[in-house]
Amino acid sequence: MDFLQQLGPVALGSRLRRLSEHLTGEAAGIYADYGLSFQPRWYPVFYLVAQQPGITSQEIVEQIGHTHASVSQIVKELVRQGLLVMAVDAQDQRRRRLQLTPAGHEVLPSLRVQTEDVGRVMQVLVSEGSPGLWQALTALEEQLRRQPLRARVAVTRAAREGAPVVVRDFRAGDQPAFRALNVDWIERHFALEPADLKALDQPEHYILTPGGCILLAEMGGQVVGACALLKQDEHSYELAKMAVSPAVQGRRIGQRLGEAAVQRARALGARRVYLESNTKLTAALGLYHKLGFQHLPQAIPSPYARANVQMELVLH
Amino acid sequence: MDFLQQLGPVALGSRLRRLSEHLTGEAAGIYADYGLSFQPRWYPVFYLVAQQPGITSQEIVEQIGHTHASVSQIVKELVRQGLLVMAVDAQDQRRRRLQLTPAGHEVLPSLRVQTEDVGRVMQVLVSEGSPGLWQALTALEEQLRRQPLRARVAVTRAAREGAPVVVRDFRAGDQPAFRALNVDWIERHFALEPADLKALDQPEHYILTPGGCILLAEMGGQVVGACALLKQDEHSYELAKMAVSPAVQGRRIGQRLGEAAVQRARALGARRVYLESNTKLTAALGLYHKLGFQHLPQAIPSPYARANVQMELVLH
DNA sequence: TACTTTTGTGTAAGTACTTACATAATTTAG
DNA sequence: CTAAATTATGTAAGTACTTACACAAAAGTA
Numbered sequence: 001m002d003f004l005q006q007l008g009p010v011a012l013g014s015r016l017r018r019l020s021e022h023l024t025g026e027a028a029g030i031y032a033d034y035g036l037s038f039q040p041r042w043y044p045v046f047y048l049v050a051q052q053p054g055i056t057s058q059e060i061v062e063q064i065g066h067t068h069a070s071v072s073q074i075v076k077e078l079v080r081q082g083l084l085v086m087a088v089d090a091q092d093q094r095r096r097r098l099q100l101t102p103a104g105h106e107v108l109p110s111l112r113v114q115t116e117d118v119g120r121v122m123q124v125l126v127s128e129g130s131p132g133l134w135q136a137l138t139a140l141e142e143q144l145r146r147q148p149l150r151a152r153v154a155v156t157r158a159a160r161e162g163a164p165v166v167v168r169d170f171r172a173g174d175q176p177a178f179r180a181l182n183v184d185w186i187e188r189h190f191a192l193e194p195a196d197l198k199a200l201d202q203p204e205h206y207i208l209t210p211g212g213c214i215l216l217a218e219m220g221g222q223v224v225g226a227c228a229l230l231k232q233d234e235h236s237y238e239l240a241k242m243a244v245s246p247a248v249q250g251r252r253i254g255q256r257l258g259e260a261a262v263q264r265a266r267a268l269g270a271r272r273v274y275l276e277s278n279t280k281l282t283a284a285l286g287l288y289h290k291l292g293f294q295h296l297p298q299a300i301p302s303p304y305a306r307a308n309v310q311m312e313l314v315l316h
Numbered sequence: 317m318d319f320l321q322q323l324g325p326v327a328l329g330s331r332l333r334r335l336s337e338h339l340t341g342e343a344a345g346i347y348a349d350y351g352l353s354f355q356p357r358w359y360p361v362f363y364l365v366a367q368q369p370g371i372t373s374q375e376i377v378e379q380i381g382h383t384h385a386s387v388s389q390i391v392k393e394l395v396r397q398g399l400l401v402m403a404v405d406a407q408d409q410r411r412r413r414l415q416l417t418p419a420g421h422e423v424l425p426s427l428r429v430q431t432e433d434v435g436r437v438m439q440v441l442v443s444e445g446s447p448g449l450w451q452a453l454t455a456l457e458e459q460l461r462r463q464p465l466r467a468r469v470a471v472t473r474a475a476r477e478g479a480p481v482v483v484r485d486f487r488a489g490d491q492p493a494f495r496a497l498n499v500d501w502i503e504r505h506f507a508l509e510p511a512d513l514k515a516l517d518q519p520e521h522y523i524l525t526p527g528g529c530i531l532l533a534e535m536g537g538q539v540v541g542a543c544a545l546l547k548q549d550e551h552s553y554e555l556a557k558m559a560v561s562p563a564v565q566g567r568r569i570g571q572r573l574g575e576a577a578v579q580r581a582r583a584l585g586a587r588r589v590y591l592e593s594n595t596k597l598t599a600a601l602g603l604y605h606k607l608g609f610q611h612l613p614q615a616i617p618s619p620y621a622r623a624n625v626q627m628e629l630v631l632h
Numbered sequence: 633t634a635c636t637t638t639t640g641t642g643t644a645a646g647t648a649c650t651t652a653c654a655t656a657a658t659t660t661a662g
Numbered sequence: 663c664t665a666a667a668t669t670a671t672g673t674a675a676g677t678a679c680t681t682a683c684a685c686a687a688a689a690g691t692a
């Protein structure tokens with residue numbers, strides 16, 4: 001009957017829009033039931049002004065995630081409805097501070113009551129009726145933020161077309177990709193730690209400047225893998241931040257990166273390469289073993305809570 | 317950071333719209349990557365015409381769930397782009413049969429390839445990244461179809477305000493509510509059976525005409541509970557299709573319905589009331605016991621697979 | 633100090649749909 | 663066999679946002 005459902009995930013966008021439209025339509029009717037001549041789309045803005053009197057448009061934008069144009073339009077309408085007043089800020093004349101009018105305060109109680117009833121219904125719908133919807137949406141948004149759909153498709157395409165994998169050095173502008181790849185697997189298996197954030201947010205400062213290097217695997221114009229060599233001392237480097245995009249796992253990209261890293265370490269004058277890992281990461285441990293790394297007795301203190309395996313490769 | 321998330325399920329609509337917009341925007345970029353000057357919104361229509369040459373606009377509408385206006389506009393654009401041709405049907409001159417042009421056929425292969433790549437990515441995103449999203453959406457849509465949000469809120473409000481519960485007889489137009497209430501709990505605990513569908517789809521024919529009756533509990537203008545008496549013979553009735561909306565459970569509405577049903581059975585000249593239930597439904601069994609029903613040894617064959625308890629109330 | 637850049641806001645136009653209205657061809661009813 | 667209802671389609675205008683452009687006030691810079 002419903003073709004979109006049969007078509008599969010491709011039509012997700014269309015489907016979400018339809019659901020959204022349906023919910024908004026219902027919401028309009030519900031406001032009417034409560035005797036409120038109030039539009040659903042006003043709600044977030046009105047609510048924020050009620051909660052934080054004197055808030056500016058820009059602050060609202062930051063909190064609700066719409067564009068400033070949208071907020072500007074909603075504010076204009078609310079002012080015209082006599083529910084909000086706008087006053088130019090004394091210190092900064094660009095800012096307009098918003099407040100509820102007496103009429104706005106009058107609407108507030110019934111709005112609160114209605115919100116509570118709707119909230120209760122939605123709670124039942126979302127938690128009992130369709131468990132996991134909220135978390136699934138959050139997860140999807142997070143995934144898309146980490147790597148946009150377009151980039152994911154590009155990677156999949158390149159993989160399908162058997163595009164060559166190129167290993168190259170980190171360049172300016174690679175930081176977001178480097179970060180995303182690592183955040184992805186770390187959050188999948190463990191939790192991000194302060195030491196991760198330092199290295200991932202400012203790789204130049206924490207990795208390159210001290211004499212280390214970052215290698216990236218590129219396929220079809222997309223960064224699909226990464227690893228880093230951190231300089232420990234003149235003849236010793238640590239291999240870390242090894243990550244490969246799930247879309248291209250199984251194509252020996254990790255091996256290519258690992259080999260390139262060892263080769264680079266040798267070129268940099270290393271006599272040994274050290275690494276930390278976790279027993280959960282069996283694929284990675286297999287790779288390290290293949291590269292010639294040997295297990296060390298757990299001895300050296302690590303800044304990472306997840307490290308429960310330490311390995312070393314002695315270079316001749 | 318994201319206020320909508322903190323606000324809770326009330327903002328679900330807005331959130332879905334944002335996600336939808338994001339996905340559509342990404343899709344447009346992906347088409348460009350594949351060298352297609354093709355808009356995402358064309359896809360379902362174009363796809364259907366490719367699959368079913370000679371399809372009419374109306375048939376497309378039925379399959380993709382958009383309005384006819386939307387399909388009409390998309391078709392117009394596709395014709396203007398030279399991807400589709402429209403021909404008036406010979407038998408029925410209102411119908412316009414659609415087909416791909418040679419240019420349309422030329423686009424098809426790269427579109428298919430692209431669709432497959434996108435599909436693979438979405439599969440990973442939706443199944444691994446945000447498990448349950450698809451089912452959760454389906455469940456939510458199903459719930460909303462069964463009872464619209466507005467009606468749910470009305471029930472919750474009436475319950476909060478302590479609105480009186482009125483038990484009354486089935487009237488014309490009550491069938492959808494009667495059906496929805498029962499489908500809801502049956503699908504929650506068991507599976508719908510053919511015998512259910514007969515009684516729920518045509519209650520007049522299968523319940524009222526043979527001499528039975530249907531009682532509904534109404535609160536705040538919404539039907540929140542139901543039960544039926546089916547005539548077995550001159551002095552024997554079966555109590556069935558007892559259902560109370562989850563939003564108002566715990567307010568003794570089941571008890572009100574049960575008492576009313578027993579009273580009605582007495583008025584109809586019954587000497588006994590019989591019922592079938594299931595051991596899983598402890599709340600219902602408790603209610604039946606309270607009403608004076610006694611367990612029978614499982615003996616009578618039932619048209620319902622879920623029936624594993626049989627009870628009887630002897631009226632004096 | 634004058635300049636460029638950034639920030640806060642507003643407006644116009646676009647988007648992917650919708651609802652509302654219109655019209656012709658066909659089917660149904662009396 | 664004609665009138666009324668239904669069906670298939672088209673178009674205009676609305677919706678809840680968006681992007682793109684504009685501009686003044688403030689902040690940073692030479």
